[in-house]
Amino acid sequence: MSGGPLLQVDGLRMHFFTKAGVVKAVDDVSFTVGRGEILGLVGESGSGKSMTGYSILGLVDPPGRVVEGRIVFDGTDLTRLDPAAWRGIRGNRIAMIFQDPMMTLNPVLRIDTQIVEAVQAHSGVSRESALARAREALVRVGIASPDERLRAYPHQFSGGMRQRVAIAIALVNGPDLIIADEPTTALDVTIQGQILFEMQKVCRESGTALLWITHDLSVVAGLADKVCVMYAGRFVESGPVADILDRPLHPYSRGLIDSVPARNERGQPLRQIPGMTPSLLSLGPGCPFRERCSSATPRCAESPEVTEPSPGRRLRCFHPAR
């Protein structure tokens, strides 16, 4: 164990080398996650937030590749590890949960097989003790009659139950960090609330840090300690959750927060950010948000540097809101 943050992503760039050109899916993104801390990674579809998560686990498929930056996890730069060592960390010290629980479990394998293999991939325990740990993990995520459930197949579960199983698989090796890629988006609202509650409880109990990738600011507001906002593959701003939600500095974060329908504005037209996300293929230098930004000036054609307007907050903008 080292004294620094649990995870430090520094200047990460992940590009897809396609026939049509280089797609800069993640372009200079930096953030840190402390031990037991919950970071909300927020952005629209295509902002590169999921790709950031995959990069941390080394799960980027060709033609994608991490081209630059460091991913320091507990003092080790993961990008310098060989594939076998990185595999030893995946699912063991860093686990991941995906968006669609209907798709993440293998339909032709029993639940016990799918949990036990995750245990046995990282420790040489017997099948019996791996099963005992699987059972324990199911109990922790609130699944009743775990013995019966272990022998079932995924199609015998509802969506919410499948996501609980996926969370149990993520928890089974006692990871230090869980990367959760919109795990509640595909669920209905009541189940979403339950899953959020369970995740928060389990992570607090075990001191597991969470990187919660989402486009839903209301989820982040209730869950996260810190927020990092991304736009078009680039870092926009970050800081403690209350600061960002109350006083967003970047025009994009402000637009995002304003887009959430509020209760006291019933009947009013909903607000939105004008325009569309730019194509990552044709994105030149400069602030990618300037086409849609009401504060943009000619200066925004240059890329702004990351500044620290107040302790704990970081920002990439020439014209922060006051």
Add this chain to the structure above:
Amino acid sequence: MLAYAIRRFGQSVFVLVLMSFLVFIGVYAIGDPIELLVNPQADEVERVRAAAALGLDRPFLAQYWVFLKGAASGDLGRSFVYNEPALTLILDKLPATIELAFVAMVMAIGLGIPLGLLAGLKPDSFIGRAIMAGSILGFSLPTFWVGLVLIMVFSVQLGWLPSNGRGETMMVAGLPVSFLTADGLAHLAMPAVNLALFKLSLLIRLTRAGTREAVLQDYVKFARAKGLSQGRVIGVHVLKNILIPIVTVIGLELGSVIAFAIVTESIFAWPGSGKLLIDSINQLDRPVIVAYLLVIVTLFIVINFVVDVLYSLLDPRVRLGGAAASH
């Protein structure tokens, strides 16, 4: 499961009766076997006597009824030509065909699935493209032509392999088999390769398509995120999912390889049942044709039943008999 098996059995009997009736009509319509069986110089008395001896003087439906009664007690009639029970004739020849078909299928499966996986995992690599190009050749070259080229190269030019017959056989459980002796293997090699080539290409393409689809699925990414080795992700998570269509096709192809290995058997003079069928059709030897097709249909029915059972083992969502499995 038992109810399912019984229902399947009932359906199968119906299919067999219907099929035999259609074949009866077909052979009846082609022509009169007496014309071929009796010496052209024979007089009318002789012809009538021969027709009466074979039961061919009776009306069509009466002939079919006699056949059905015999079939119910396991007697599929005697060959007009060889004057032996048709079933015995076929069962004498069928083991050679089945051996050839099994060896060909084992080759096709043993090579096709690994090569298809490789081509599916690395579609843009040189090896992936080479496998696909090869499979197009295997797909499009006619079987008889490949057989002739094999004989030209390996028997005529190089003189490595014999071009016809079964070679030395060994008795296993009362049946002669070739694949256990060196000479038998040498005889088996070319016909088996010839027969396997098309199935191999089919399996390569099927496996590749399934693999390419499966590797994009979330469950594969999730399996990798669990830190599983590449071998387990491919060998368990991908393979078990793509095996479902592959098993179906293997089942169908195994049946068709046994039933229609005729071209390969003719080229390599393999003493199997394909040649018997062709001869019987030429001589309008109706009992043998009907019995042969009944045996083949039975084979298909059995294979399909096995495939259905394998299905339910491979895919938990499939339950035989249509019983709901959800909780």
